[in-house]
Amino acid sequence: MSPAAPLSPDFTVVITRYEPLLRRVCRLYCPDADDRQDLFQEVVLQLWRAWPKYQPQASAKLSTWLYRIALNVAISNLRQRTRRLVPERFGPQVPDVAPPPDTGPDAEDLAQLYRAIERLSDVEKAFVLLYLEERTYEEMADILGITQNNVRVKMHRVQEKLRQLLLTYSV
The missing domain is CATH 1.10.1740.10 (RNA polymerase sigma factor, region 2, helix turn helix motif)
Incomplete structure (x- = not known):
């Protein structure tokens, strides 16, 4: 080297x-x-x-x-x-996910969201990150190397999976 x-x-x-x-x-x-x-x-x-x-x-x-x-x-x-x-x-x-540093009134909701995100696959986490970064579907497609249509389908599936995971945490 x-x-x-x-x-x-x-x-x-x-x-x-x-x-x-x-x-x-x-x-x-x-x-x-x-x-x-x-x-x-x-x-x-x-x-x-x-x-x-x-x-x-x-x-x-x-x-x-x-x-x-x-x-x-x-x-x-x-x-x-x-x-x-x-x-x-x-x-x-199950790995202990440290809650985000926020301690305001929404801190528990954020902690639940992070716990749900931890349960996603590697690729699903990438979709969530890009979504939270407010990236367009075009940018997501460029970053992930897939079509915009595929991004839409996968985003819909990830959102549904997160909804289901969040429902299990709220029960």
């Missing part, structure tokens, strides 16, 4: 600007704060490695490119972590 290249000023500006977006991806795929920080560092490392290949005029929008890499790294990381898990002797253990 060659010595590390100095950080590009453009790269550091991009990471600083899009850090909240990258952290939201990490939050969705890592409920544990330490794991989330490790994932964030891995995402930034992979972005740094891919940075020389990014060509703004030829590639998708910068945010789309960032999402693609961040989601791919997060999903790969999650799969690696679940492969390493040792089965619990006393039955399955």
